[in-house]
Amino acid sequence: MKNKRHSIKDIAAALNVSVTTVSFVLNGKAREKRISEEVTKKVLDYAKSINYKPNQLAQSLRTGRSKIIVVMVEDISNYFFSKLARIIEDIAYDKGYKVLFCSNENKDERSRDLINLFRERQVDAYVIVPSPGIQQDIAELVSDDIPVVLFDRYFPEIETNYVIIDNSEAVHKASQHLVDNSYKNIGFITISSSQTQMEARQRGYREAMQANNLKEFVLEVPFYEKNIEKVKELIKEYIAAQGLDAIFFATNYLTQIGLEVIRESYPEKINEMGIITFDDNDLFKIYFPPITAVSQPLEEIGEELMTTVLKMLKNASDKPYKNQKILSASLIERNSSFPNKSRA
Amino acid sequence: MKNKRHSIKDIAAALNVSVTTVSFVLNGKAREKRISEEVTKKVLDYAKSINYKPNQLAQSLRTGRSKIIVVMVEDISNYFFSKLARIIEDIAYDKGYKVLFCSNENKDERSRDLINLFRERQVDAYVIVPSPGIQQDIAELVSDDIPVVLFDRYFPEIETNYVIIDNSEAVHKASQHLVDNSYKNIGFITISSSQTQMEARQRGYREAMQANNLKEFVLEVPFYEKNIEKVKELIKEYIAAQGLDAIFFATNYLTQIGLEVIRESYPEKINEMGIITFDDNDLFKIYFPPITAVSQPLEEIGEELMTTVLKMLKNASDKPYKNQKILSASLIERNSSFPNKSRA
DNA sequence: ATGAAAGCGCTAACAC
DNA sequence: GTGTTAGCGCTTTCAT
Numbered sequence: 001m002k003n004k005r006h007s008i009k010d011i012a013a014a015l016n017v018s019v020t021t022v023s024f025v026l027n028g029k030a031r032e033k034r035i036s037e038e039v040t041k042k043v044l045d046y047a048k049s050i051n052y053k054p055n056q057l058a059q060s061l062r063t064g065r066s067k068i069i070v071v072m073v074e075d076i077s078n079y080f081f082s083k084l085a086r087i088i089e090d091i092a093y094d095k096g097y098k099v100l101f102c103s104n105e106n107k108d109e110r111s112r113d114l115i116n117l118f119r120e121r122q123v124d125a126y127v128i129v130p131s132p133g134i135q136q137d138i139a140e141l142v143s144d145d146i147p148v149v150l151f152d153r154y155f156p157e158i159e160t161n162y163v164i165i166d167n168s169e170a171v172h173k174a175s176q177h178l179v180d181n182s183y184k185n186i187g188f189i190t191i192s193s194s195q196t197q198m199e200a201r202q203r204g205y206r207e208a209m210q211a212n213n214l215k216e217f218v219l220e221v222p223f224y225e226k227n228i229e230k231v232k233e234l235i236k237e238y239i240a241a242q243g244l245d246a247i248f249f250a251t252n253y254l255t256q257i258g259l260e261v262i263r264e265s266y267p268e269k270i271n272e273m274g275i276i277t278f279d280d281n282d283l284f285k286i287y288f289p290p291i292t293a294v295s296q297p298l299e300e301i302g303e304e305l306m307t308t309v310l311k312m313l314k315n316a317s318d319k320p321y322k323n324q325k326i327l328s329a330s331l332i333e334r335n336s337s338f339p340n341k342s343r344a
Numbered sequence: 345m346k347n348k349r350h351s352i353k354d355i356a357a358a359l360n361v362s363v364t365t366v367s368f369v370l371n372g373k374a375r376e377k378r379i380s381e382e383v384t385k386k387v388l389d390y391a392k393s394i395n396y397k398p399n400q401l402a403q404s405l406r407t408g409r410s411k412i413i414v415v416m417v418e419d420i421s422n423y424f425f426s427k428l429a430r431i432i433e434d435i436a437y438d439k440g441y442k443v444l445f446c447s448n449e450n451k452d453e454r455s456r457d458l459i460n461l462f463r464e465r466q467v468d469a470y471v472i473v474p475s476p477g478i479q480q481d482i483a484e485l486v487s488d489d490i491p492v493v494l495f496d497r498y499f500p501e502i503e504t505n506y507v508i509i510d511n512s513e514a515v516h517k518a519s520q521h522l523v524d525n526s527y528k529n530i531g532f533i534t535i536s537s538s539q540t541q542m543e544a545r546q547r548g549y550r551e552a553m554q555a556n557n558l559k560e561f562v563l564e565v566p567f568y569e570k571n572i573e574k575v576k577e578l579i580k581e582y583i584a585a586q587g588l589d590a591i592f593f594a595t596n597y598l599t600q601i602g603l604e605v606i607r608e609s610y611p612e613k614i615n616e617m618g619i620i621t622f623d624d625n626d627l628f629k630i631y632f633p634p635i636t637a638v639s640q641p642l643e644e645i646g647e648e649l650m651t652t653v654l655k656m657l658k659n660a661s662d663k664p665y666k667n668q669k670i671l672s673a674s675l676i677e678r679n680s681s682f683p684n685k686s687r688a
Numbered sequence: 689a690t691g692a693a694a695g696c697g698c699t700a701a702c703a704c
Numbered sequence: 705g706t707g708t709t710a711g712c713g714c715t716t717t718c719a720t
Contacts, residue, residue: 007712010711020691021690054464055466055713060696062695063696076426085445099444112669120400222692284598362708402712406699
């Protein structure tokens with residue numbers, strides 16, 4: 001039972017009508033084109049009976065639209081991105097779009113390869129977490145009138161739509177929370193990177209320390225250090241040297257390594273030190289102690305991203321849709337940032 | 345600078361040669377078709393200068409191949425699947441294929457919608473974690489000679505390629521590990537589901553208990569119970585009622601809920617009870633105590649999946665490639681499954 | 689109310 | 705060696 005694919009032509013032939021008629025009917029233009037009830041029904045019934053599926057490739061070739069949106073993130077296996085992917089996927093399918101997810105590993109070359117790949121495929125729009133050096137490539141997409149929305153970070157120098165969160169405000173507030181809970185020597189572990197979101201997070205921390213007349217302790221882990229053991233060593237020394245009573249981890253990834261270091265080298269400190277992480281994760285709430293986290297509004301980001309993209313897709317190039325959105329993150333307070341408290 | 349897209353025709357016109365020549369050159373068939381060095385170079389140079397990108401849609405329409413592979417999993421935001429996605433993505437891009445990831449939420453209707461969606465798009469191959477009731481749909485794909493590989497679970501009744509792991513063996517061994525560490529009342533928390541992998545896991549547990557003359561304590565959480573609080577309640581009562589000294593969680597998801605219950609209701613037990621989870625997660629190794637986990641060989645699964653798909657794609661329908669692979673999971677022993685041991 | 693036909697961009701058999 | 709052309713499946717203008 002090798003039911004080969006049926007084309008619009010097959011239907012036309014079988015029903016003794018023209019492809020035009022079939023096309024009109026199938027595209028719901030029967031009324032508008034004043035196709036007779038009878039023919040309309042005949043076509044519809046037959047199409048159903050053979051389980052006709054239009055060839056979207058041909059359709060896209062003809063219309064120039066592929067109904068595909070690319071979502072390029074740093075690493076799809078990252079909790080934040082994969083959760084977001086799930087949300088975006090739902091919205092897109094709902095609107096008749098498919099979503100291609102891909103990871104650029106924060107590398108420019110890979111980002112470029114991917115963008116080129118998809119341009120060849122006439123992808124309709126791009127949602128991108130840009131790697132540091134692809135400003136030019138993004139600018140090109142924009143100038144070619146291809147809908148692009150950046151998120152997580154962006155390029156202040158070019159005119160693009162983006163959805164980000166107010167990183168510095170979020171970190172500032174979270175740092176203040178530590179101060180309010182009477183931690184005095186608050187360390188900030190981040191990566192050395194000039195990405196907008198990382199700079200903003202560090203700024204938030206520094207501002208909070210200055211506002212409270214506290215000393216700043218920043219550890220910048222080399223961005224491209226792939227050797228986890230080295231990173232662990234750095235963090236281990238840093239904790240020992242500075243006499244910290246609290247640590248703010250600027251990324252989820254660093255938190256995981258940091259917690260491992262604490263467990264291995266300073267197990268007694270896990271219940272003493274104040275700990276806050278940027279980006280939540282399901283497992284942080286069941287940790288001992290539960291870890292306080294700055295949580296990005298995933299749903300909101302996903303929705304904002306998609307409404308922006310869909311609006312850009314709708315508005316032709318004549319009246320470009322502009323949307324630069326800065327959302328707020330929330331602080332989920334858990335035991336790890338409270339001293340002298342029963343800390344299960 | 346709205347550089348509109350260039351077509352092969354544009355090139356031909358600009359260079360005063362035919363589209364055929366251009367096509368041949370661009371497809372690397374210059375030698376084979378004995379196009380002169382001169383023309384070849386001219387075309388290549390010009391194509392480069394205008395940054396020519398072939399329209400893949402047209403190409404696919406013509407060749408019938410889209411160079412897209414669909415990977416449909418239960419939930420792309422799940423740790424296991426998202427990590428695997430990352431691995432598959434890399435292999436695929438390397439071989440010139442793009443990958444579309446999507447989540448079926450283990451629902452038949454959604455699975456069907458997605459499959460239909462992609463069939464319309466002439467996707468080349470499918471890698472699928474099947475929802476329970478889509479046996480028929482899978483069988484159809486197979487009978488239509490469309491490459492399909494199932495994984496995580498499969499349908500024993502139909503002849504398909506698949507890559508799974510030996511769930512019962514893995515759980516049996518891990519259960520034995522608990523017995524060897526002198527736990528006596530070992531509970532098994534799973535979901536009520538007839539999926540092959542879940543049945544195999546439960547079988548492994550039961551076999552191990554029987555082999556050791558130990559009593560079996562199985563809790564089956566209703567599969568479609570979306571209310572987490574209810575699930576927590578079930579687990580909480582179960583732990584209290586059975587006097588267990590160890591628990592085996594059959595899925596990562598249950599482990600998370602279970603750990604939360606323990607933290608909230610039986611904090612003193614976290615360091616006494618033996619705990620093993622199915623499927624590892626980065627965070628389990630930094631937990632207090634670190635959680636022993638049955639770990640699926642992600643890389644191996646990803647590679648096996650992709651080599652299978654690629655081979656099926658290569659071998660035309662004449663000599664179907666057969667590969668039903670059963671891999672082994674490994675037990676990562678951490679403190680949570682050892683009693684009387686310093687448990688940081 | 690329906691049909692013929694052009695054309696989206698590309699490939700490849702065939703012609704010269 | 706290079707060009708002509710049919711056709712992949714569809715949409716849509718124009719004709720009848």
